[in-house]
Amino acid sequence: METESMDCESSTRSISNDNGTYHFSSTKNHAAAAVVTNIVGPTTTAAATSVYELLECPVCTFSMYPPIHQVKFCSFDSSSLAVVPADDTTQFYYLCHNGHTLCSTCKVRVHNRCPTCRQELGDIRCLALEKVAESLELPCKYYNLGCPEIFPYYSKLKHESLCNFRPYSCPYAGSECGVVGDIPFLVSHLRDDHKVDMHAGSTFNHRYVKSNPREVENATWMLTVFQCFGQYFCLHFEAFQLGMGPVYMAFLRFMGDEEEARSYSYSLEVGGSGRKLTWEGAPRSIRDSHRKVRDSNDGLIIQRNMALFFSGGDRKELKLRVTGKIWKEQHSPDSGLCIPDLSS
Amino acid sequence: MEPRINHLQIESQVHELLDYPVCTNQITSTIYQCSNDYTGEVNNDKEKPYNCPYSGSKCTVTGDIRWLLQHLRNDHHVEMHDGRSFSHRYVHHNPKHLHHATWMLTLLDCYGRQFCLYFEAFHLKKTPMYIAYMQFMGDEEEATSFSYILEISGNGRKMTWQGVPRSIRDSHKTVRDSQDGLIITRKLAMFFSADNTNSKELKLKISGRIWREH
Numbered sequence: 001m002e003t004e005s006m007d008c009e010s011s012t013r014s015i016s017n018d019n020g021t022y023h024f025s026s027t028k029n030h031a032a033a034a035v036v037t038n039i040v041g042p043t044t045t046a047a048a049t050s051v052y053e054l055l056e057c058p059v060c061t062f063s064m065y066p067p068i069h070q071v072k073f074c075s076f077d078s079s080s081l082a083v084v085p086a087d088d089t090t091q092f093y094y095l096c097h098n099g100h101t102l103c104s105t106c107k108v109r110v111h112n113r114c115p116t117c118r119q120e121l122g123d124i125r126c127l128a129l130e131k132v133a134e135s136l137e138l139p140c141k142y143y144n145l146g147c148p149e150i151f152p153y154y155s156k157l158k159h160e161s162l163c164n165f166r167p168y169s170c171p172y173a174g175s176e177c178g179v180v181g182d183i184p185f186l187v188s189h190l191r192d193d194h195k196v197d198m199h200a201g202s203t204f205n206h207r208y209v210k211s212n213p214r215e216v217e218n219a220t221w222m223l224t225v226f227q228c229f230g231q232y233f234c235l236h237f238e239a240f241q242l243g244m245g246p247v248y249m250a251f252l253r254f255m256g257d258e259e260e261a262r263s264y265s266y267s268l269e270v271g272g273s274g275r276k277l278t279w280e281g282a283p284r285s286i287r288d289s290h291r292k293v294r295d296s297n298d299g300l301i302i303q304r305n306m307a308l309f310f311s312g313g314d315r316k317e318l319k320l321r322v323t324g325k326i327w328k329e330q331h332s333p334d335s336g337l338c339i340p341d342l343s344s
Numbered sequence: 345m346e347p348r349i350n351h352l353q354i355e356s357q358v359h360e361l362l363d364y365p366v367c368t369n370q371i372t373s374t375i376y377q378c379s380n381d382y383t384g385e386v387n388n389d390k391e392k393p394y395n396c397p398y399s400g401s402k403c404t405v406t407g408d409i410r411w412l413l414q415h416l417r418n419d420h421h422v423e424m425h426d427g428r429s430f431s432h433r434y435v436h437h438n439p440k441h442l443h444h445a446t447w448m449l450t451l452l453d454c455y456g457r458q459f460c461l462y463f464e465a466f467h468l469k470k471t472p473m474y475i476a477y478m479q480f481m482g483d484e485e486e487a488t489s490f491s492y493i494l495e496i497s498g499n500g501r502k503m504t505w506q507g508v509p510r511s512i513r514d515s516h517k518t519v520r521d522s523q524d525g526l527i528i529t530r531k532l533a534m535f536f537s538a539d540n541t542n543s544k545e546l547k548l549k550i551s552g553r554i555w556r557e558h
Contacts, residue, residue: 243471274491274508281501297532306523
């Protein structure tokens, strides 16, 4: 089977936006053209080949080009010669009697009638097409954000889920905000849309006050953004139920990727009545969801009774003073790196 | 179980049973006997006897500090460390098998006094936890003249607890249930234990020191 090399043709495609808004503000280190905010579904240049067009399922639209959204498309898993769509369920390519092709997801959707010629679809797989696709290499969908890499189909998806150039998700805790973008954009979004407090500086001294701490609703939380060292950090403070009862947790996340997060350290301290609890660690990246960091207990956790004890007074009101600071400290490549598998 | 001997007219064969010489002055002594058949004598004049701080077993021995230290060393085989600072590693190859209220006790000797360092695995409403704390072998008043720090570190993270040692007048269970120490979930303990090998072993490095505040 010959492999076809890719001919890059410039053609413009407009991408439909079906998953919510996606914005960029001017990027600081990405080579590609910046896109102004508030434009939905920016247009972009795309590389296309005639072979690639052959692989396009006539029913489900798919786009291999950035940006933005996970539009469903079929790809190929060479180990099983199966067509693998965007959401990782196994699929195949089928032929109708006239030779028109269709992916298996769509085969079900069209009730076994070829959408091109209305003939009945059998169970004939198009192995040749599957093999051709397997040899096809395409750029990462984030290429216009700077990713220079090219992948065969079956590894492209995996790369894209981890690509360092992919946009970040809004780090706001609480209901899942679907906004994505680069860091400067997300900082403005947090400030303007979520009304999050912004602080400049690397030290903090907060008092968390709650007059009736008995009413700990699950996941009551607060977020503050700190700007220091030319970077942004999210300080989360939460009250929630942990198997053992109500707890308060404070932790820091870095607005950037994991590798850069490891060049920083932070400490948090609570205390009172001759006792003091201190936490020191590396901030997690906002690539890890807020829930994931919270559930890994990777931060300062205090049981409510101890928090009330630290609050002093009659211990009926929560008046917890949390102090902390952020500094630049390179962790060794091994430390701060191991996020244990907590699934078992 | 606790024979009260008012007079000290001891027959010779009874005398042999006793490890300690019985004092022959007129002051009444009370002799205590624990279920392990160890006997000891307490001089009631000085201060109220302390309960043996060795938790877990049903040891009901009481006595003064000096006597308890010997008892802990000889009968419970507890280790004694000299010095104000220490560093221990608690290792368990399968921490899920650590039962509720598994614990370890180490003794520390400094400032002419002794301290008990406890490390325990327990369940708090079904959540597996670990707690480490110190208790002072002496009364409450003197206990408050000390402070201690416990530190757990690993995997680029560190948690530090600074506290005041509770007197052993408080049972170890009281202190544990009040969570007056360095307390972490097992999840977090696994975080500290994590390394590149992806093993599920518990490897907690706990270090600390004691100092006198006034």
